[in-house]
Amino acid sequence: MSRQKIDRAERLLEKSMGLVKKGRFNEALKSFSEAEKFATESGNPYIIYNVLYGKGSFMQALRLQKDALKLYERASEAADEMIAVEPESVDAQTCVAAVNNNLGTLKKELKRPEEAGKHFELALEMLEKLLETETGNSTYLTHLGMASNNLGNLYSELEEPEKSEKQFMRALEAYGELLAKEPKNNVYQSYMGTAYMNFGIMQGRNAFREESEQNLKKALEIRAKLLASDQENKEYKADYDMTLEKLRELREKGKLEDKVEDKTEDKTKEGVAEEKKEE
Secondary structure, eight states: HHHHHHHHHHHHHHHHHHHHTOOOOOHEEEEEHHHHHHHHHOOOOHHHHHHHHHHHHHHTTTHHHHHHHHHHHHHHHHHHHHHHHHHTTTHHHHHHHHHHHHHHHHHHHTOOOHHHHHHHHHHHHHHHHHHHSSSSSSHHHHHHHHHHHHHHHHHHHHHHHHHHHHHHHHHHHHHHHHHOOTTTTTTHHHHHHHHHHHHHHHHHTTOOOOHHHHHHHHHHHHHHHHHHOOOOOHHHHHHHHHHHHHHHHHHHHHHHHHHHEEEEHHHHHHHHHHHHHHH
């Protein structure tokens, strides 16, 4: 391995990320490609992983999903190589978890749910393992919450409510641990709000109307507080409006279902009355 090529790849990766932040995407892509070249030539799986993961995230953000998928798959190979050499390495396990979570998200977007589920499960397996060695680690808990929330959404779409509920509960548990340590952390509060909303949506799809309303209300309360803390924040406003709309939809659906039930009940009573007349 060439130390010089590793250093060059690291500098180019840092430059690429800086260009992305400045919105200079064409220059960033060129810089990423140069970084990829030097990383590959170095033969070092860690720098190969970092460059491919970074470039893959960039491509995914640009909605170039097929390009992102190829990069993530190569990054996953590098992470697997790292694990093979150092099975207990925290860095290697973290890389495996991160790339598999992104692969899961991407394959879910590409309508490949079964493959997506396997990636989310592998990410969670690694994160649980990391938390065994470092209980309460905020980074691991954050990623575990995200992966659990993603898997919960996937199971919801696959119409597996029990599995979905288990994942949402795990996500809420992780975010609860984080907020217990930092109750005023807006990022953790936002994650918690998202998990409650997704949980509520899943329950609403599966006729758990009361539970669904409770979780949507919890999500709305969190998002209302976030919006009150920063009324100019467009993301907070969009999240609040979305949750409010989901709650309204649930209540409207409930009213329609109640009307149908009332009509069915009335017809049943009429039928019974007619039978008695005939007797």
